[in-house]
Every structure is written in structure tokens, then in C-alpha cells.
Amino acid sequence: MNLAKYIEHTLLKQDASKEDFIKLFDExxxxxxxxxxxxxxxxxxxxEYLKNTDVKIVTVIGFPLGANLSEVKAFEAKKAIEDGADExxxxxxxxxxxxxxxxxxxxxIEAVKKAxxxxxxxxxxxxxxxxxxxxxxxxxxxxxxxxxFVKTSTGFVKNGVGxxxxxxALMAKIVKPYKMGVKASGGIKxxxxxxxxxxxxxxxxxxxxxxxxxxx
Numbered sequence: 001m002n003l004a005k006y007i008e009h010t011l012l013k014q015d016a017s018k019e020d021f022i023k024l025f026d027e028x029x030x031x032x033x034x035x036x037x038x039x040x041x042x043x044x045x046x047x048e049y050l051k052n053t054d055v056k057i058v059t060v061i062g063f064p065l066g067a068n069l070s071e072v073k074a075f076e077a078k079k080a081i082e083d084g085a086d087e088x089x090x091x092x093x094x095x096x097x098x099x100x101x102x103x104x105x106x107x108x109i110e111a112v113k114k115a116x117x118x119x120x121x122x123x124x125x126x127x128x129x130x131x132x133x134x135x136x137x138x139x140x141x142x143x144x145x146x147x148x149f150v151k152t153s154t155g156f157v158k159n160g161v162g163x164x165x166x167x168x169a170l171m172a173k174i175v176k177p178y179k180m181g182v183k184a185s186g187g188i189k190x191x192x193x194x195x196x197x198x199x200x201x202x203x204x205x206x207x208x209x210x211x212x213x214x215x216x
Contacts, residue, residue, distance in 0.1 A: 002032075003191070006198060008058050009210040010037040010185070012155070021045065027211050028055045037089065037206055039063070040080045047084025056086040061112060064156035066091030066126070070108045074115040081119050088112065089122040089151060089183075089206075094129055097138055105138070109145030122149035122183055122204075127167045128160035135167060139174040150175055151206065153186030162186020163193075165200040172201025191216035 009028045011020060021042050028036045028050070035056030038046050046057045059080045062068040068076075077088045090112045096104040113121050123145075125138045142150050150171050152163040163184035172182045184197035185206025191213050194205055207213065 001198075003194060004032045004210075004214055005034050006194070006203070006205045007031075007033045007210045007213070008035040008037045008056070008183070008185075008204055008206045009033045010155075010206050010208045012037065012039060012060065012063070012208075018045075022049065025049050025055070029053055031211060031214050033210055034204070035087070040076060040083070040085075043080050043083040043085050057084055058087040058089060059085045060124075060154075061088055061090040062093075063089075063091055064154040065095075066093050066124070067095050070111040073108065074111040077112050077115040077119075077121075081116065085119065087120045087122065088116050089124055091124045091154060092126065092138055092142075094126050097130070097134060097141075102137070102141065106141050106145050109142060109147055113146050120148040122151045122181075123147045124151045124154055124185075125171075126154060126157060127152045127164065127171075128157040128162065128186075132170060135170055136174060139171055143175060143178050143180065147180065149181040149183050149204070151183035151185055151204075155186040155206075155208075157186075160186065163188055163197055163202075165196050168197055168200040168202050176201065188213075 037058040062073045181203040183204035184202035188207040189209040
């Protein structure tokens with residue numbers, strides 16, 4: 001197994017500097033990571049810096065709370081793709097899901113999916129905040145909204161665990177029959193954790209510890 005090809009090397013810290021992003025991009029090239037995941041502001045720079053490589057540029061939309069208006073999320077996604085994003089990771093409207101506003105959640109996913117066109121869309125469920133029933137419902141709405149992946153976490157929930165193998169397994173069971181992928185992200189810091197997520201059904205790993213994981 002080529003573990004590097006599962007990894008989206010991630011830097012979403014609020015105080016990350018340009019030098020931090022350059023380090024991230026260099027590590028992605030050196031280790032042969034599948035992609036880098038950066039905030040929308042850095043997409044254009046990432047595209048330029050990583051040109052002539054096969055490293056994918058992934059960015060986050062409606063991050064980290066997911067409660068932005070759908071039109072704003074759609075615009076943000078469209079602009080990110082124009083700037084060079086290869087994939088879009090949007091945050092689900094968790095507040096609407098918790099309120100059982102199913103139509104609002106679905107329309108939100110559909111609006112961003114439409115803006116993405118052929119660009120793959122991942123939907124971040126924020127599993128730390130959801131019950132098992134809510135995870136299942138969120139996955140079904142992502143299927144209906146024609147998302148390409150479901151993703152566990154932003155990594156921004158206070159005292160949150162992030163990706164859990166049992167949640168990844170549940171998500172995989174629901175979406176895999178529909179040819180959708182699963183991205184595990186949040187709190188993956190060791191090779192053991194990475195392998196556990198893949199075993200549970202993850203096709204991608206979002207982690208800021210990619211270099212440490214590969215070195216193990």
C-alpha cells in the first residue's frame with residue numbers, strides 16, 4: 001500500500017504564514033502526497049507553486065462552521081475552482097441538520113455541487129457533533145445531493161476527537177454502494193491511526209501530520 005497516495009497534507013491554522021505553506025507544499029512534493037488542503041486565500045499560490053507536479057489542490061468552503069448562506073458557499077466554491085482548486089471540501093450546515101431542516105441541508109449541498117461542475121465535492125459532516133442517526137441522515141442527504149465524498153471533520157471542534165474508525169465504517173457502509181468516497185480527517189497523527197481509518201473504509205486521509213506518518 002502506498003500510504004502517501006491517501007494523504008491530503010493539510011494546513012488550515014488561522015495563523016499559518018506563507019513560509020508555513022511553502023514548507024507544506026515542499027513536503028507534499030518530497031513525499032508524493034496525493035494533495036494539499038489549504039484555505040481559499042492560498043489556492044492561487046498553491047496552484048502556481050505546485051505546477052508541473054501531480055499534487056492536487058484541495059480547499060475548504062463554508063469553513064469551519066458550515067452555516068454560511070448557500071449562495072455564498074456556491075460563490076466561494078466557484079471562485080476557488082477558478083483560482084485552481086482541484087477539489088472542494090464544504091462544511092455541511094450542521095445547525096440546519098440538527099434542526100431537522102432536511103431540505104435546507106440538501107439544497108445547500110446541491111448549490112455547491114452545481115457550482116463545482118465536474119470538480120469533486122466532499123462534504124464535511126463534523127461527526128463529533130452528530131449522533132449515529134444524524135451521521136446516517138447526513139450521508140443520505142449527501143447521496144441525494146450528488147456529492148462525491150463524505151468527510152468526517154474540520155478538526156476545529158473544541159475538545160473534539162475528529163475521525164473515529166466506527167464513524168468512518170458507518171459512513172462507508174452507507175455511501176460506498178453509491179460509488180462515493182470517504183475522507184477521514186481530524187486527529188490522525190500516527191501511522192497506526194491512518195491504517196485503522198483505511199481499514200474502516202477511508203479512501204482519503206486529511207492530516208497535518210502526513211510527514212510524521214510517512215516517516216514511521
